[in-house]
Amino acid sequence: MPNITLNNISKRYTPDHPPAVDQVSMEIEDGAFMCVLGPSGCGKSTILRMIAGLENLTDGEISVAGKSLDHVRKGIFIPPEKRHIGLVFQSYALWPHMTVARNIEFGLKLQRMPVQERKQRVADMITMLKIEGLEDRYPAQLSGGQQQRVALARTLAMNPGVLLLDEPLSNLDAALRLSMRAELTRLHKEFGTTIVFVTHDQWEAMTLATQIAVMNKGSLQQIGTPDDIYERPANRFVAEFIGNPPINMLPAESDIAQHLVNISGFSMSSEVVAGQATLGLRPEGLQLSTDASGRGLPVVISDIMPTGGAWIIELQARAASDHTAPLNLVYTTQTPPMWRKGDPVFLRVAPHAMHLFSKDGARLPLSVSSKTTAFAEVNSPNLCQSKTEDIL
Numbered sequence: 001m002p003n004i005t006l007n008n009i010s011k012r013y014t015p016d017h018p019p020a021v022d023q024v025s026m027e028i029e030d031g032a033f034m035c036v037l038g039p040s041g042c043g044k045s046t047i048l049r050m051i052a053g054l055e056n057l058t059d060g061e062i063s064v065a066g067k068s069l070d071h072v073r074k075g076i077f078i079p080p081e082k083r084h085i086g087l088v089f090q091s092y093a094l095w096p097h098m099t100v101a102r103n104i105e106f107g108l109k110l111q112r113m114p115v116q117e118r119k120q121r122v123a124d125m126i127t128m129l130k131i132e133g134l135e136d137r138y139p140a141q142l143s144g145g146q147q148q149r150v151a152l153a154r155t156l157a158m159n160p161g162v163l164l165l166d167e168p169l170s171n172l173d174a175a176l177r178l179s180m181r182a183e184l185t186r187l188h189k190e191f192g193t194t195i196v197f198v199t200h201d202q203w204e205a206m207t208l209a210t211q212i213a214v215m216n217k218g219s220l221q222q223i224g225t226p227d228d229i230y231e232r233p234a235n236r237f238v239a240e241f242i243g244n245p246p247i248n249m250l251p252a253e254s255d256i257a258q259h260l261v262n263i264s265g266f267s268m269s270s271e272v273v274a275g276q277a278t279l280g281l282r283p284e285g286l287q288l289s290t291d292a293s294g295r296g297l298p299v300v301i302s303d304i305m306p307t308g309g310a311w312i313i314e315l316q317a318r319a320a321s322d323h324t325a326p327l328n329l330v331y332t333t334q335t336p337p338m339w340r341k342g343d344p345v346f347l348r349v350a351p352h353a354m355h356l357f358s359k360d361g362a363r364l365p366l367s368v369s370s371k372t373t374a375f376a377e378v379n380s381p382n383l384c385q386s387k388t389e390d391i392l
């Protein structure tokens with residue numbers, strides 16, 4: 001199966017509007033499951049439609065296995081039907097005058113697959129996508145979720161080398177979405193199909209993708225494995241877009257931010273602090289304890305919200321030396337909390353859950369502090385000599 005290369009591609013639908021896609025480059029490797037993720041209107045579908053050949057590029061080049069499919073400056077454009085790419089869009093585009101079985105069979109017939117093999121393939125797809133009993137219905141007699149599965153069956157039946165999916169699970173209920181995700185992962189592993197999957201659902205992207213491309217306002221923000229994107233967000237936009245509940249953001253110059261950074265064994269240079277930087281703290285990386293002998297930040301539990309197997313806990317933090325309004329932080333845990341609303345506790349943050357961003361949103365490194373005790377040592381009771389009040 002081929003690599004897909006996007007080389008500086010742009011799409012401008014109307015001259016008086018900013019480009020829907022702005023100089024995006026990426027390499028989608030053979031056999032990748034690439035999720036293009038981003039908020040509504042960021043250009044995800046436009047990218048997919050350009051790969052499919054349903055939209056011309058305004059600039060740049062798309063090639064598959066080194067062969068140009070669209071190259072603006074060279075005047076190359078290969079039409080969609082010659083690209084051998086399977087497509088499933090949100091709007092399923094089923095043939096309204098054909099039954100489910102005939103819809104699935106249609107492409108195979110065009111390929112001149114022998115009848116016996118064709119019937120078997122249709123039957124396999126019907127079983128795989130759990131649409132048994134619907135074979136003789138017409139699209140108008142199906143629910144949205146059923147139509148979506150028929151559209152997937154019709155495309156998968158063709159066994160395409162490249163499969164483009166635009167929010168193909170959006171109309172399915174939660175249980176069906178889960179089983180379809182598992183099915184897609186299985187298909188991907190089994191057939192090695194290169195999949196480009198558009199979604200605005202970060203959970204879907206994190207669970208399915210081998211690579212995620214995060215987009216915002218037509219620009220590529222970051223491309224990497226789900227772990228890269230989550231653990232090393234390239235900028236503030238990515239850090240805030242990924243994560244549920246979203247990452248806590250604090251002004252880096254606040255005493256609270258500096259204390260939390262210090263007790264994790266890091267430091268921030270004075271230029272960073274003066275430059276309106278922001279400290280991001282992942283809610284699941286916060287750690288609470290009742291141990292007042294440590295150097296944790298004193299906070300108060302202001303709310304506890306059970307979410308079925310997990311808890312979202314709101315914390316209020318106020319630095320002793322700080323006369324500004326207290327800061328609210330969100331903490332999540334899968335362990336039943338032993339606290340009640342109003343309880344005072346001490347907060348620390350796992351070093352890997354801290355992310356620093358400049359005023360313009362670029363990721364900044366946190367330097368390892370030469371003065372403070374490393375986080376692992378802070379956890380040791382023997383080394384917890386300094387009281388919170390000494391630092392705040």
Ligand SMILES: Nc1ncnc2c1ncn2[C@@H]1O[C@H](COP(=O)(O)OP(=O)(O)OP(=O)(O)O)[C@@H](O)[C@H]1O
Binds near residue numbers: 013
């Ligand atoms: N045919 C078109 N003519 C003019 N503008 C368009 C056209 N199609 C899309 N756009 C604009 O281009 C931008 C990107 O649209 P696109 O559909 O690619 O975004 P998206 O990220 O897929 O959004 P969603 O998640 O809502 O489907 C949007 O601002 C949209 O309004």
